[in-house]
Amino acid sequence: MYAAVRDNLATLLAEASELGRGLPQYVERDFARYLECGVLAHGFARVRCESCKDELLVAFSCKGRGVCPSCNAKRAHVTAAHLVERVLPHVINTRELAAMRWPWASVGFLGPHVRIDDEAKRLLFLLGEPVQLAPPAPQ
Structure with a gap:
C-alpha cells in the first residue's frame, strides 16, 4: 500500500x-x-x-x-x-443472562448502573421478565 x-x-x-x-x-x-x-x-x-x-x-x-x-x-x-477492561464488564450480555437464576436476577435487582444490550433485552422479554428501557421519570 x-x-x-x-x-x-x-x-x-x-x-x-x-x-x-x-x-x-x-x-x-x-x-x-x-x-x-x-x-x-x-x-x-x-x-x-x-x-x-x-x-x-x-x-x-x-x-x-x-x-x-x-x-x-x-x-x-x-x-x-x-472495551474489554472498562466497558464490557458493566454490560450484561445474553450468555450471562441465560446463566442467571430467575427470578432473583430481575432487572430491578441488577441496579441502575448496569446496562443491558439489545439481544439481552430480547431474551428477557422471551423469559417474561419486565425490561425497563429508560429510567423512571422523576416525581
Whole structure:
C-alpha cells in the first residue's frame, strides 16, 4: 500500500483538483503524514534499556485515522483493550443472562448502573421478565 500511495498520490491530487473540487484538506494531510509514518528521517526517539544499556531508534508514527494501517491497528488494539477492561464488564450480555437464576436476577435487582444490550433485552422479554428501557421519570 505504501508504494501505491507514494507512486500515485500526486496524480490522485492533480486529477481531483482538475475535476474542480479536489480532496478535503484533512485527506491530503493524512496521506502526507502516512508517507512519513515510521520513517526515521522524519523524526524518531532514542530508547535505551536501563539493564542492558542497548539502544533502539523508534520512528514517530503519523497517528492518522483511516489511511495508515499501522496506526489504525494500534488504535484498534487500544480501543479493544478499553472495551474489554472498562466497558464490557458493566454490560450484561445474553450468555450471562441465560446463566442467571430467575427470578432473583430481575432487572430491578441488577441496579441502575448496569446496562443491558439489545439481544439481552430480547431474551428477557422471551423469559417474561419486565425490561425497563429508560429510567423512571422523576416525581
